[in-house]
Amino acid sequence: MTAEQQEAVEANDPTRSGSPVPTTNGARLSQNEIEQLCLKAARGAGMSWGLAEEAGFAAAWLATRGLDGPGALLAQLWVGQGRSWREICPVIAPGRFRAADGGGLCPIALGAALCDHARLPETSLVETAVRVGPVDHPVLLLPFLADFARTRREGLRLVWSRGAVLLTADGGMFGDAAALEQETRLDAALEVEGPVPDDTSTQWEPLMVSAETLGELNSFALRITVPTSEVSRAGAGAAIGDND
Amino acid sequence: MDCASLNPMPEAAAFRRPPSEVMRLARMGSAHPTRLSFLRNLLRRVIEEGWTFDRPVWEIDATGVGRAVYRATGPDRTYSLVAFAHDLPDEMRSDRVIATAWDATFALFDGEPTSADLDRLQANVPLQEAGRVSPLELTLSRANRSVRLFGHVIERLAKGLQPDMAEVEAVGYLMRTTAVYGSGKFGAADRAAIADRPELSAPFQAEMLSVWLTRQFTVDIAEHLAFVRGGAAAVRLDSAIKKGLGVGNSTGLGMAPFLVRHPVLLNNWMMAREEALARVRSQDGASAEAVAGFRTALGEARENAELWQSSHPIQIEKLAALRDDLSSLADRISTWPERNSQKPWDALWHWGETALSLEGQEALIALMLEPNGDLVDGLADCMTADEGASFRLDGAMTVATLSASLRDHYDWVLGIDFDQPENVARFWYVSEEKLEPRLGNRFEEDGASLEQPLCIARLAQDLHSALAAWPGDVALAAFLLAHPEHRFMARRVQILHRYPYAEVQDNLIAEQMLPIDLMRCKLAFFGASRFDPRSDKWVRISLFQGLPYPSDMSPEGWP
Structure with a gap:
């Protein structure tokens, strides 16, 4: 092993079985790594386990389409710090998903609620669009809208003042997703789409996640770990030696 | 098209053991590798x-x-x-x-x-x-x-x-x-x-x-x-x-939570094995060739049981029982199948249920599957799972329906008294130092506030109580908007609705719970033999x- 490699081993703590991705230069993460890291980070930031699962799903879904899901989730976790569930979860009326105090909705909470209501009258979409927002980091809504479209077996269009993205029932995505990634808060409308183009799926490449994003997601993830005690160390391995 | 709709032997379903019998830790912790185990499946493919x-x-x-x-x-x-x-x-x-x-x-x-x-x-x-x-x-x-x-x-x-x-x-x-x-x-x-x-x-x-x-x-x-x-x-x-x-x-311990974290996968493994056993039991006769194959497999199992060593007190006891069981089985099949016997495999199974220990019964499954490859090998194709397809909750389900499903599939949970210390004695957590899963003692160690959601029985009971406070005709979507903390468990209950073998039916934070039982079950599906615990959380096996x-x-x- 070269001196450089030795240093890398120590710098990255080779003893970890979790997500010890090198944070110095960023890393290309697999879908599974993104999903697991983001689930833990979301839980560490205070989401319930069930919503943290949704956060992991959303970040990985975006990453497989070349969008920076981990970065968007991290930004949202910071925005959500110190805000209660009541402030960030949607208040639902027919055709309208908004925050109780008119502030920014959590896109994970909104997305999960939209999917939960996909077969209920609140999201009928027959006569009129459903208005949503204002919602923070709205790119994180796309994975949920894709599931919504799949559940309803029809295309769905997210429209805002500067663009639109179309999600198809078979997982396709068309339109201004890259522009949506730049938006930090917006109001939007959901509309049913008529005939939709064929899915032109592209080969997936592992997403390069920046060192800063990795470092901060890891910090959130570490909040759900328990500091080691002698008791926990002692109970973790074999009761007798491995050297036989 | 799914495996269930392709099933060539729907009549076998009547012979399946129920989840309440199969999904218990004591039985899962006695699992034996079978011809459906993953390494056997690999070898069959590379040979064919x-x-x-x-x-x-x-x-x-x-x-x-x-x-x-x-x-x-x-x-x-x-x-x-x-x-x-x-x-x-x-x-x-x-x-x-x-x-x-x-x-x-x-x-x-x-x-x-x-x-x-x-x-x-x-x-x-x-x-x-x-x-x-x-x-x-x-x-x-x-x-x-x-x-x-x-x-x-x-x-x-x-x-x-x-x-x-x-x-x-x-x-x-x-x-x-x-x-x-x-x-x-x-x-x-x-x-x-x-x-x-x-x-x-x-x-x-x-x-x-x-x-x-x-x-x-x-x-x-x-x-x-x-x-x-x-x-x-x-x-x-x-x-x-x-x-x-x-x-x-x-x-x-790193392996132990896997089966809990992958409920649909667990269901599909268990369902395939249980369906395989049911198919064998449902046969009207036993061909001379299959009987000979069974005898050969029993001979090999007895040889394996003699060579299988462990110094762990629990496993020593189980091994002694297994050797006795295989010996009784050898005696039993000296006259099996009896002339004119109806469904001889089922008769043998029923005999085993009363005559053998759990270790012996689970070994008997492997032996009964062994000479019946034509009947069961195709089930290996049903053991994968598209977990993404079962992730999305059905928010249109009513509170009453979810509650009823909980009572159906989690009835074993409702009687547990979580105010008793022995029922909450342990907690699963991830160590900061190594990021490895560990199991702590709730009353002796810090960190229970950071508990991992592997305490399924308690989560199910909590959900059941919360649902009881809501009108039955309300949609689950509305309930979850008010109770995001129950989203995790509500998802599992909906999974159980479709996948009955998806949940271990024992309290995973009880004082007497043995993590090695979870590990043995998973390792048996891999095809592992010579299970040799080195503690209640650490095990060696052979592949x-x-x-x-x-x-x-x-x-x-x-x-």
């Missing part, structure tokens, strides 16, 4: 499809350090195990995830690696968790020598002698793997990227292929070192002794013991 194997690279020096490539060529694709052999001082040898060095490290490469690929892997694979691999790699793993047996074998072979059988049988393997990572870990290919390949669609096929090729490596490196030491006097390992050696595996080697299938591929 005529895969070939060779070793195109062997750059190992006289000290046993270097690299090698093992190539597996199937009808459509080639996979290569890239092996790095190291010189590890004894004091650094540990099976824990916290280890930093190993005797050998491996990656399963998707295709045939170029020398540039080998160089890239050489810079990363020996570091294991501290390195990075790429989507061109399917697994990352490492192995340590059994110092005692490895040294003994080299010493004897170098002198032109075969190893002492007592030594061989006491250990059973030359090297043991301590982690075999797949599914996108450390940058490797995601499961989704390979799941549509026929040869990898069944669970853990890449991991099993990796371990099987590793088994070849363990013998090759021992023979290599024997020839370095003994020169012309050295001999190769006798083929019968070689066949009796498996690859050891050593694993701890591929008694089965052929890649070199047996392609003798021309080996020097």
Whole structure:
């Protein structure tokens, strides 16, 4: 092993079985790594386990389409710090998903609620669009809208003042997703789409996640770990030696 | 189309054991490998499809350090195990995830690696968790020598002698793997990227292929070192002794939560095995050939039970019961099947239910499946799971329906008194230091506020109480908007609605709970034998013991 490699081993703590991705230069993460890291980070930031699962799903879904899901989730976790569930979860009326105090909705909470209501009258979409927002980091809504479209077996269009993205029932995505990634808060409308183009799926490449994003997601993830005690160390391995 | 709609024997369903019987820890912790186990499935495929194997690279020096490539060529694709052999001082040898060095490290490469690929892997694979691999790699793993047996074998072979059988049988393997990572870990290919390949669609096929090729490596490196030491006097390992050696595996708590975290997968494994047993039981007769096959399998099982050793008090007791059980079974089948008996397999099963211990009953499943491959082998294709498809909650389900489903599938939960200390004695957590799952004592250790959601029984009871406060006709979507903390458990209850074998029906935070029961169940599905607990949280097993080697299938591929 070269001196450089030795240093890398120590710098990255080779003893970890979790997500010890090198944070110095960023890393290309697999879908599974993104999903697991983001689930833990979301839980560490205070989401319930069930919503943290949704956060992991959303970040990985975006990453497989070349969008920076981990970065968007991290930004949202910071925005959500110190805000209660009541402030960030949607208040639902027919055709309208908004925050109780008119502030920014959590896109994970909104997305999960939209999917939960996909077969209920609140999201009928027959006569009129459903208005949503204002919602923070709205790119994180796309994975949920894709599931919504799949559940309803029809295309769905997210429209805002500067663009639109179309999600198809078979997982396709068309339109201004890259522009949506730049938006930090917006109001939007959901509309049913008529005939939709064929899915032109592209080969997936592992997403390069920046060192800063990795470092901060890891910090959130570490909040759900328990500091080691002698008791926990002692109970973790074999009761007798491995050297036989 | 799903497996259920393709089922050629719907009549067998009446013979299935219910989840309330199957999904108990005591029974799961007595599981035996069967012909549906993943390594058996791999071997069936490579034999049927005529895969070939060779070793195109062997750059190992006289000290046993270097690299090698093992190539597996199937009808459509080639996979290569890239092996790095190291010189590890004894004091650094540990099976824990916290280890930093190993005797050998491996990656399963998707295709045939170029020398540039080998160089890239050489810079990363020996570091294991501290390195990075790429989507061109399917697994990352490492192995340590059994110092005692490895040294003994080299010493004897170098002198032109075969190893002492007592030594061989006491250990059973030359090297043991301590982690075999797949599914996108450390940058490797995601499961989704390979799941549509026929040869990898069944669970853990890449991991099993990796371990099987590793088994070849363990013998090759021992023979290599024997020839370095003994020169012309050295001999190769006798083929019968070689066949009796498996690859050891050593694993701890990290494996235990897997079955809880993958409910649909667990259901599909259990359902396939239970359906297999039901198909055999439902037959009207037993052919002479199948009866002979059963007798042969019983003979082998008795031999295996004699060689199976453990120094753990729990396993010692279970092994004694198993040996007695197999002996009773041998007596029982001396006159089986009785002339004119209706459904002789079912009769044998019912006899076993009353006459045998749990260990013996679960062994009986393996024996009954063994001579009935035509009837059950196709079920191996039903053991995979599209977990994404069951992720999305149905928010239109009413509170009343979810509540009723909870009472149906989690009735075992509702009577547990979680105010009793023994029912909440433990908690699962992840250690900050090692990021490894651990099990703490709630009343003696800090950290219970950071508990992992593996306390399913309590979560289910909490959900049931919360639902009771809501009108039955309200949609689950509205309930979850008010109670995001129940989203995790509501998802599981909906999964159970469709997948009845998806949940372990025991309290995983109870004082008496044994993590090794979860591990044994999973390892049996892999095909592991010689289960040998080293504590209630740590276990050694053997893989591929008694089965052929890649070199047996392609003798021309080996020097």
